[in-house]
Amino acid sequence: MNAVEIVKRESRYLRGHIKEELQNDAPKFSEESVQILKFHGVYQQDDRDLRPKLKKEGKDRHWMMMVRARIPGGVLTPEQYLTFDRLADRYSDYGTLRLTDRQTIQLHGVVKSHLKATIRSIHEALLTTLGACGDLVRNIVCCPAPGDDPYRAELREDMLALADRLGARTNAPYEIWLDGEPVELPELQPEEPLYKEAYLPRKFKIALTPEGDNCVDVYANDVGLVAHLDDGRRHVVGYTILIGGGMGRAAHDGHTYPRVASPFAYVPRERLVDVVTAIVTVYRDYGHRGENRRLGRMKYLVEEKGIPWFREAVEHRIGYRLAEPRRLVWETSEDHLGWQREEDGLSGLGLFIPSGRIQDTEAVRLKSALRDIVREFRPSIRLTAQQNIILSGIRDEHRPDVEKRLREAGVPLPAELSTVRKNAMACVALPTCGLAVAEAERILPDVVAAFERLFEELGLSEEAITIRISGCPNGCSRPYVGEIAFVGRTLGKYEVYLGGDRFGTVLSERFREMVPLNELVASVRPVLEAYVRERGPGEGFGAFVRRVGLARFQSVEPRPS
Incomplete structure (x- = not known):
């Protein structure tokens, strides 16, 4: 049993000594409390940009917290969104909101003395941070596309039913x-x-989406739920369940690897919650809790035991046989950007948020513009799994006014952005993430600009090629299902991965290692040039890479872009 397992068991259902430590003047928490705080949606971090200066001055690190909310399906009322906007101004060192690829919001730079007030305010907005991090079912994601089709409401009903059944019950947050x-x-x-005193071996991620639309990267989850519709495409009749997906790996641990989820079973809608609960309990009881916590994710249990064993274990708990999974057909994985009809007289506007960072700069006053629009026009908020935002329920007569507010603030509409920019995503990485070994979010604009120039030169500007950057091998930006991905290995150097599917259904392949930042785009250029010359009709970049293989490009010297 690893040390974290002992801490969980002795925490008295996630109480530990957090309440006592909040009352002292120390700028940071003890290591035991750091582990328990994760279950409360809190990571203890420090500003890594300040480390050299503070060390030279003989001072301790600038300790601070990242606070993450649990927002099932990423849907917020106007007042809930404005609560986060105010908290960022009042308690965050950075004054920004960070949208995550799990449809929630992170506040970075909250010092310990402000932590209790921050989380209290989130609770007062009828939200919680419990379960946003830690070894339990995390924030459940769901296709955020607006619309009045009944199946969209049914998807959300099922997602909320799962969130309720699989949520932690401890009274610790209230105390x-x-x-x-x-x-x-x-x-x-x-x-x-459900969780008992030890909770789960590791984190557990669930995603729901209708068949055909993989905007949530459903294969990258421990459990992916793909909704099948009736012949009229109005109602959900059941789900194909995928299990065993996960992106994380460790660069120096060959036992770890990314994995896409495997088809598991088909269940009618009314049985979904019971079957998913049974899957969670099988993982709870059989998942790895040994010394190497990296092997605790459910994907390793699925790989070790196999799908037939897992099906039998679940069937034993639910008391009936599961049907075979259905064949899935995908049409898109792009996010829901631009204006979209919701119902008569109402529309939703999907806005691209660079790396999910809502902030004001000299050139773009995004945070202020969103605040003003939410205050005046009262849209509900839908966060997407690609770090973007949908302003939902805008009256059609207000559309010109909303666009005017955005333009005045320097915020581009999606139609004004390149395809490559809208399909690029990065994790937070430096300076706040303690696991980052390289930059990600802060280099994405320059990397995307270089790809924009290259794609224009090669005639690929309209191709929806997914690009992901991760500051470490843990892969929070889901790089291993991207068509082009850069994974940090050390400061300024990256692994290059190519060949993921444009629909997010297969893993990419490692192409090069330890590539300097200024050579990343050039390293991919020969493969893109071959793609332009040799691709088949309708063939995506990832499919081309898998068809021709990467071996032929290994000896090709990159040319500057």
Whole structure:
């Protein structure tokens, strides 16, 4: 059993000593509390840009917290969004909001003395941070496309039912952050009937989407749920379940690897929650809790035991046989950007948010523009799994006014952006992520600009080729299912991955290692040039790479772009 497992078991259902440590003047928490805080949506970090200066001055690091909310499906009311906007101004060192690729919001740079007030405010907005991080079911993502088709409401109903069934039950958040009184439970009633005292071996990710639209990268999840519609495409009749996906790997641990989820079973809609719950409990009971925590993700259990064993284990718990998974057909994986009809008189506007960072700069006053639009026009907010935002429920007569506000703030509309820019994504990385070994978010604009020039030169400007950058091999930006991906290995150097599917259904292949930042685009150029010359009709870049293989390009010297 690893050390974190011991901490979880001794935490008294995620209480630990957090409440006591909040009352002292230390700028950081103990290591034990750091582990438990993750379950409360909090990562202890420091500003890594300041480390050299502070070390030279003989000072400790500038400790601060990242606070992440749990927002099932990424849907917020106007007031809830404005709460995060105010919290960023009041308590974040950076004054920004960071949209994640799991449809939630992170606040970076919250010092310890402001942590309780920040989380209390999130709770007062009828949201929570419990389950945004930690070894349990994380924020469940769901295709955010607006519209009045009944199946979209049914998808959300099923997602919320899963979030309710699989959510943690501990009273710890109310005691720690809201000064609530401990609740006395009946003697035989467990505080965590699903998770028990040890919770899960590692984090657990779930995504839902209708067949044909993989905007959420459903194959990158522990459980992917693909909705099948009736013949009239109005109602959800059931789901094909995929299991065992996950992006994380460690550069120096050959036992770790990314994996796309495998087809598992088909279930009618009314049985979905029970079957997914059974999958979670099988993982809870059989997942790896040994010394190497990297092997704790469910993908390794699926790989070790196999799909037949996993099906039998789930069937034993639910008491009936599962149907075979259905064949899936995909049409798109692009995000829902631009104006979209929702219902008569109402529209939604999907806006591209560079790396999910909502901020004001001298050139683009994005944060202020969104705040003003939400205050005046009262749209609901839909966060996407590609770090973007949809302003939903805007009256059609207000569309020109909304566009005017955005233009005045320097915010481009999606139609004004290149295809490559809209299909690029990066994780946070430096300076706040403690796991980052290289830049990601901060280099994305320059990398994208270089690809824009290259794509224009090669006649590929309209090709929807996905580009991902990750600051470390953990792969939070889901690089291993991107068509072009750069994964940080050390400061200024990256691995290059090519050949993921444009629909996010297959893994990419490592092409080069330790490529300097200024040679990343050039390293891909020979493959893109061959793609232009040799591609088949309708063949995507990733499909071309898998067809011809990368071996022929290994000896080709990159040319500057």
